[in-house]
Amino acid sequence: MKATQADINWLGDVSVFEVNRLNAYSDHRYYHTMEEAQASGTMKMRYDLNGTWKFNYAVRPDCRPELFYTADFSSEGWDDIEVPGHIQLQGYGQIQYVNTQYPWDGLNELRPPALPQDKNAVGSYIRTFHLPSGWQNSPVYISFQGVESAFYVWLNGQFVGYGEDSFTPSDFDLTPFLQDGENKLAVEVYQRSTGSWLEDQDFWRFSGIFRDVYLYTVPAAHIRDVRVVTDLDKSYTNGTLNLDLKLEGKASAGARVEAELRDAEGTTVKTFGSKVSDDLVNISEEIGKVHLWSAEIPYLYRLYIRVYNAAGELLEVVPQAVGFRKFEMIDKVMHINGKRIVFKGVNRHEFNPRRGRAITKEDMLWDVRTIKQNNMNAVRTSHYPNQSLWYELCDEYGLYVIDEMNLETHGSWQKLGAVEPSWVIPGDRPEWHDIVMDRAVSMVERDKNHPSILIWSCGNESHGGEVIYKVSQYFKSYDPTRLVHYEGVFHDRRFNETSDMESRMYAKPADIEEFLNADPEKPYISCEYMHAMGNSIGGMHKYTELEDKYPMYQGGFIWDYIDQSIYKKDRYGKEFLAYGGDFGDRPSDYSFCGNGIVHADRKVTAKMQEVKFLYQNIKLFPDREGVKIVNSNLFADTSALELVYSLEREGHEVLRGTLEVNVPAQSEKVVKLPLGTASLAGGEYAVNTAFVLKVATLWADKGDEVAYGQYIFTQDQVDSNAAAGDDPNLKNEIQVVEGDVNIGVRVGHTHVLFSKAFGTLVSLKLSGLETIAQPPAPLFWRATTDNDKGTAMGFELGAWYAASLLPRCVEWKAEQKPDQYRIEFTYKLNISSDVQVKVAYTVRADGSVHVHNAYRGTAGLPNLPIHALSFKTSPEFGNVEWLAMGPEENYADRAFGARLGIHGSKVADTVAPYLVPQESGNRTGVRWAKLTDDAGRGFKIEASAAPVELNVSPYTAFELENAQHAYELPPVHYTVVTVAGKQMGVGGDDSWGAPVHPEYRISSDGELEFEFVIRSL
Structure with a gap:
C-alpha cells in the first residue's frame, strides 16, 4: 500500500499491515571491495542508529503528542530511551506475562480485529542524524529489524511509512525526505494493532523498537536480493549451485556479475558469471564434488558475488555463506544428505532477564555453544523469526533449524484448555489471508539462504483452516528444497496436507506409538515435548527410546531452552528473578514462563545433565572387559575425539587411560580396555568411559566431554568381616541408662538419647558433636x-x-x-x-x-x-x-x-x-x-x-x-x-x-x- 499521510485507523484495519514498506529481501551483506568483503566486518554503507533516543510515553493514543514528528516540535524535557530495547523494561507502562489468553482478557470485551483503545500504549521516539560523508547523492534507506507491534515513521515532518509484524524487518526509502544537515527521524510505536491478534505467543507482552535500527545506502548498481539454492546428485557427492539475483540501480550496458566460490580454507573452487541484461540474473553452475553441510560437520563455502560495470570497475561485493546439503522425504522418512535424520532439538525463545527479547550477540554466542555442548542438534525458533545473526551462527556452528513464522492465535480457539474455535483466526477467513501471508513471505525472503534451515513452519497453535493451508502451499511452491511444518492440523484435519510431517505437542509416548503402529502416511516429530517447567524432564528416556524403535519417529524439540524471567527487586532492594504477576500484571499466567533447561541468567540447570546424556549421538556401553561404542552420527566418525577410560573403586580412581579409537559413522565397535578386573580387591567398582574433544572447536574447549557411559559392578570381598561395614577393632561396652522419660545409650565417643515421650531419637553426639537439632x-x-x-x-x-x-x-x-x-x-x-x-x-x-x-x-x-x-x-x-x-x-x-x-x-x-x-x-x-x-x-x-x-x-x-x-x-x-x-x-x-x-x-x-x-x- 502507498500513502502520503498517516492514518491511526490502520492499527485496527486487518487489510493494512504495511504502508510504503520495501519488499522483503535476503539478509546478505555487501561491500565496496573484496578486502572489506573478506573481512566481513562493519559495513561502510550502513549507519547505526542504535543508542539513545528521545522518548515520550502515553498510556493511550489520545494522550500522545500527536504532532511530535513536525520540524518545529521540541522534545526538550523528554526522557531518554535505549534502542534497541523494550519500553516496559525501561520504566514505562505495565510489564505483563500471559500464555494462551490475550492480555486484555477480562479487561476489554473484544473480538478481532478490534483493539483496546483505553490500554494501547504509545511510545514516541525522536532521533536526529547527519548523513555520513559521501552519502549525499545516493539513495538512503532505513531498516527496522524488529518493532512491536506496529509503528509509523516520519522524516523531517513528512510521513515515510507504516509497518506491522514485530519479528521481521521493515525497510523504507528515506531518499525523498532527506535534507542537508540535521535530519529529524520520528517513530510512533503502538503496543496493540491487528498484528497483536496474531502474536499471542507464550511470552512477556512488550512493545517498542527492540531490534537494530540502521540507515543504509547502496552503490550505483546494487544486488537487492540474493537467492542461493544448492542441490546434490543422487549419490550426494556432486553439487549444483543456482544463483538468482535481483539488481537495482544503474548497471550500464556491458555490466557483469561474477561469482567466485571458495572452500573453507579460502581456495577458489570455481568462478563463473553472467552479463547483466536486466534486473534479474540467474546462474546455474555444476560445482563437482563438494563437502556436505550437516549439523555434525557444518562445512561452509564462501561465495563472493561481484558486480562490475562495463569498464570493469568493481561496484559491489556480496559475501555469502553456502552449504551444500539436501533435505528430502524418502519413503515417508525425512533425510539429510541421504541419511535418516533425528532431531534432538529444543524450542528457543530469544530472552535476556534484563533486556527481554532484545538479546545481544554475546547472548546468542553463549546459547549456540551451550546447545552444541549438550548434544542438541536442532532448534525451533519459537514462535517467530529470530535475529538474522542467529541463523548465521546455526549455519556456522551446525544446528538444524525449524524457522517459524510470527503467528500464534492461541487465545482465539482454546479457552481453559478446551478447544473452542467459534471465533478462531485466521481460520478460513479471507480477510486475514494477506496479513498472514505477508508474515510468511517476509520470513522466507529474509532467511532463504541459510543451509541450517531445513523446515519452514506456518506458525504455532493457531488451530487450522484455509489461510494457514495457503501459507504452506506458498512455502512448498516457492521453496521445494525444504519441508513444511504445522502442528495445528491435529485440530483440523480438513487441510491435513498443510504439514509434511505429523507434529504433535506433549503427546504421551504410548500415544506416539499408537500413531506409528497405524501405518501412518507421515513421519512424526514432537514439535514440543518434555515440558521443562521447574524440576522436570523426568521420563525423557521414554521418548528418546522411540528413535531406534521406529524409523518414522524423528525426534522432537524440548519446551524450552531458557526461562523467561526478569530481574526485579524485592521490598528490601535485593534482586531476584521475577515471573508473571510479580509486576502487578493482571491477567497473568504467573510462573508458567519458567520452562527452561537454562535459567534466565544463563546458568545451566540440573535438567541439562539428562538432556545431554539422552541426546548423545555416540553411545558408550562399558563392561568389565571393555566398551561397546555405537556411533549413531550420520556423517562424523570419532577421529576428532579421544576415548578416556577409568576404573573407580567406591568412588576413588584406581586407574585411568586414553585410547585413539576411530569408529565410522553409523557403525559400532567393541574395544578392549586394560582394566585388570580379574585381580581386583573386593568392593564396588565403576568403569567410566568418555569421548572428549582432542582440540578446541567453535563450541567447546579441548577435553570437553561429548559422550559418556558407565558400568557398575561388585567384586566379592575376600574377608567377609570387612563386608559388614563395622570395624572389628572398635568394640566398646554399651552403657544404657533408662530414665523415666529418656533412655541414654553410650558407646565410646557416641552418646545417644531416645525420648519415650516424643517417641524418637532426640540426641546423637558423635565425638562431642551434636548431630540432631x-x-x-x-x-x-x-x-x-x-x-x-x-x-x-x-x-x-x-x-x-x-x-x-x-x-x-x-x-x-x-x-x-x-x-x-x-x-x-x-x-x-x-x-x-x-x-x-x-x-x-x-x-x-x-x-x-x-x-x-x-x-x-x-x-x-x-x-x-x-x-x-x-x-x-x-x-x-x-x-x-x-x-x-x-x-x-x-x-x-x-x-x-x-x-x-x-x-x-x-x-x-x-x-x-x-x-x-x-x-x-x-x-x-x-x-x-x-x-x-x-x-x-x-x-x-x-x-x-x-x-x-x-x-x-x-x-x-x-x-x-x-x-x-x-x-x-x-x-x-x-x-x-x-x-x-x-x-x-x-x-x-x-x-x-x-x-x-x-x-x-x-x-x-x-x-x-x-x-x-x-x-x-
Missing part, C-alpha cells in the same frame, strides 16, 4: 514441583502432607544384647488407622547407629510422594560430599544422565533456583554421604542394605511448599537431612495434568523399607 520423623511429602501442581498433587495426595506433620508414636520397645542396643518406635498416621510405620535404631558396639524404616500400607490410599525419614542438624554442617549418582540432582525418572561418583556441594547450593521454590537437590543411588563443617568435622550417613536417596537442604519440604519465591524462604537455621527409600519421579510429559509414569510412582498399599547408618567421621 530436631528429631527424625517419618516423611511422606515432598515440596510440590510445578509438575506436581499440574496434576493437583496437593488435592490428590495432600493427605500425606498432614500425615507427615502429625505422626503419633503409639508404642516403643527395646532390646539389649552384648554388642548392640535396639529400640523400635511404632507410629500411626492420621491418613488411616491401618497404616503403620516402624523406625528402629540400633546402637552397635563400634559406635554406629543403624536406622531401619518400615512402612506397611493398606488399599485405597493415594500414592506416596516419598517414603523417607527426615531430621534437622546444625547449619554449621554446611558441606556435603557423597558417593552417589550425580553430580547434579537426579530422581528415579531422571537419573540416566547421572553417574556414580564422589560429588561435593555446599548445602546452600543443593537448592535449585527454580522460579518457584520446590523439591530439588535429591540424589539417587546414595552409598554414603558426609556432612561437615568448614573445619572438616561432622558425620557420615551410609546405606547399609541397598542404596538410598538423599536430600540435604537448608529447608524442610514444608518451608519450600509454602514459599512462592526464594525470598519468602526463612533465614537458614538448620541443615535438613532427608533419607528416603524411594521418592516418586518428577515427570515432564507436560505440566498441566500428565502424571509421573507408573514405574516411577510409589504405591501406598504394600510394604516398604530402607536402612542406613549414621557414624562418626
Whole structure:
C-alpha cells in the first residue's frame, strides 16, 4: 500500500499491515571491495542508529503528542530511551506475562480485529542524524529489524511509512525526505494493532523498537536480493549451485556479475558469471564434488558475488555463506544428505532477564555453544523469526533449524484448555489471508539462504483452516528444497496436507506409538515435548527410546531452552528473578514462563545433565572387559575425539587411560580396555568411559566431554568381616541408662538419647558433636514441583502432607544384647488407622547407629510422594560430599544422565533456583554421604542394605511448599537431612495434568523399607 499521510485507523484495519514498506529481501551483506568483503566486518554503507533516543510515553493514543514528528516540535524535557530495547523494561507502562489468553482478557470485551483503545500504549521516539560523508547523492534507506507491534515513521515532518509484524524487518526509502544537515527521524510505536491478534505467543507482552535500527545506502548498481539454492546428485557427492539475483540501480550496458566460490580454507573452487541484461540474473553452475553441510560437520563455502560495470570497475561485493546439503522425504522418512535424520532439538525463545527479547550477540554466542555442548542438534525458533545473526551462527556452528513464522492465535480457539474455535483466526477467513501471508513471505525472503534451515513452519497453535493451508502451499511452491511444518492440523484435519510431517505437542509416548503402529502416511516429530517447567524432564528416556524403535519417529524439540524471567527487586532492594504477576500484571499466567533447561541468567540447570546424556549421538556401553561404542552420527566418525577410560573403586580412581579409537559413522565397535578386573580387591567398582574433544572447536574447549557411559559392578570381598561395614577393632561396652522419660545409650565417643515421650531419637553426639537439632520423623511429602501442581498433587495426595506433620508414636520397645542396643518406635498416621510405620535404631558396639524404616500400607490410599525419614542438624554442617549418582540432582525418572561418583556441594547450593521454590537437590543411588563443617568435622550417613536417596537442604519440604519465591524462604537455621527409600519421579510429559509414569510412582498399599547408618567421621 502507498500513502502520503498517516492514518491511526490502520492499527485496527486487518487489510493494512504495511504502508510504503520495501519488499522483503535476503539478509546478505555487501561491500565496496573484496578486502572489506573478506573481512566481513562493519559495513561502510550502513549507519547505526542504535543508542539513545528521545522518548515520550502515553498510556493511550489520545494522550500522545500527536504532532511530535513536525520540524518545529521540541522534545526538550523528554526522557531518554535505549534502542534497541523494550519500553516496559525501561520504566514505562505495565510489564505483563500471559500464555494462551490475550492480555486484555477480562479487561476489554473484544473480538478481532478490534483493539483496546483505553490500554494501547504509545511510545514516541525522536532521533536526529547527519548523513555520513559521501552519502549525499545516493539513495538512503532505513531498516527496522524488529518493532512491536506496529509503528509509523516520519522524516523531517513528512510521513515515510507504516509497518506491522514485530519479528521481521521493515525497510523504507528515506531518499525523498532527506535534507542537508540535521535530519529529524520520528517513530510512533503502538503496543496493540491487528498484528497483536496474531502474536499471542507464550511470552512477556512488550512493545517498542527492540531490534537494530540502521540507515543504509547502496552503490550505483546494487544486488537487492540474493537467492542461493544448492542441490546434490543422487549419490550426494556432486553439487549444483543456482544463483538468482535481483539488481537495482544503474548497471550500464556491458555490466557483469561474477561469482567466485571458495572452500573453507579460502581456495577458489570455481568462478563463473553472467552479463547483466536486466534486473534479474540467474546462474546455474555444476560445482563437482563438494563437502556436505550437516549439523555434525557444518562445512561452509564462501561465495563472493561481484558486480562490475562495463569498464570493469568493481561496484559491489556480496559475501555469502553456502552449504551444500539436501533435505528430502524418502519413503515417508525425512533425510539429510541421504541419511535418516533425528532431531534432538529444543524450542528457543530469544530472552535476556534484563533486556527481554532484545538479546545481544554475546547472548546468542553463549546459547549456540551451550546447545552444541549438550548434544542438541536442532532448534525451533519459537514462535517467530529470530535475529538474522542467529541463523548465521546455526549455519556456522551446525544446528538444524525449524524457522517459524510470527503467528500464534492461541487465545482465539482454546479457552481453559478446551478447544473452542467459534471465533478462531485466521481460520478460513479471507480477510486475514494477506496479513498472514505477508508474515510468511517476509520470513522466507529474509532467511532463504541459510543451509541450517531445513523446515519452514506456518506458525504455532493457531488451530487450522484455509489461510494457514495457503501459507504452506506458498512455502512448498516457492521453496521445494525444504519441508513444511504445522502442528495445528491435529485440530483440523480438513487441510491435513498443510504439514509434511505429523507434529504433535506433549503427546504421551504410548500415544506416539499408537500413531506409528497405524501405518501412518507421515513421519512424526514432537514439535514440543518434555515440558521443562521447574524440576522436570523426568521420563525423557521414554521418548528418546522411540528413535531406534521406529524409523518414522524423528525426534522432537524440548519446551524450552531458557526461562523467561526478569530481574526485579524485592521490598528490601535485593534482586531476584521475577515471573508473571510479580509486576502487578493482571491477567497473568504467573510462573508458567519458567520452562527452561537454562535459567534466565544463563546458568545451566540440573535438567541439562539428562538432556545431554539422552541426546548423545555416540553411545558408550562399558563392561568389565571393555566398551561397546555405537556411533549413531550420520556423517562424523570419532577421529576428532579421544576415548578416556577409568576404573573407580567406591568412588576413588584406581586407574585411568586414553585410547585413539576411530569408529565410522553409523557403525559400532567393541574395544578392549586394560582394566585388570580379574585381580581386583573386593568392593564396588565403576568403569567410566568418555569421548572428549582432542582440540578446541567453535563450541567447546579441548577435553570437553561429548559422550559418556558407565558400568557398575561388585567384586566379592575376600574377608567377609570387612563386608559388614563395622570395624572389628572398635568394640566398646554399651552403657544404657533408662530414665523415666529418656533412655541414654553410650558407646565410646557416641552418646545417644531416645525420648519415650516424643517417641524418637532426640540426641546423637558423635565425638562431642551434636548431630540432631530436631528429631527424625517419618516423611511422606515432598515440596510440590510445578509438575506436581499440574496434576493437583496437593488435592490428590495432600493427605500425606498432614500425615507427615502429625505422626503419633503409639508404642516403643527395646532390646539389649552384648554388642548392640535396639529400640523400635511404632507410629500411626492420621491418613488411616491401618497404616503403620516402624523406625528402629540400633546402637552397635563400634559406635554406629543403624536406622531401619518400615512402612506397611493398606488399599485405597493415594500414592506416596516419598517414603523417607527426615531430621534437622546444625547449619554449621554446611558441606556435603557423597558417593552417589550425580553430580547434579537426579530422581528415579531422571537419573540416566547421572553417574556414580564422589560429588561435593555446599548445602546452600543443593537448592535449585527454580522460579518457584520446590523439591530439588535429591540424589539417587546414595552409598554414603558426609556432612561437615568448614573445619572438616561432622558425620557420615551410609546405606547399609541397598542404596538410598538423599536430600540435604537448608529447608524442610514444608518451608519450600509454602514459599512462592526464594525470598519468602526463612533465614537458614538448620541443615535438613532427608533419607528416603524411594521418592516418586518428577515427570515432564507436560505440566498441566500428565502424571509421573507408573514405574516411577510409589504405591501406598504394600510394604516398604530402607536402612542406613549414621557414624562418626
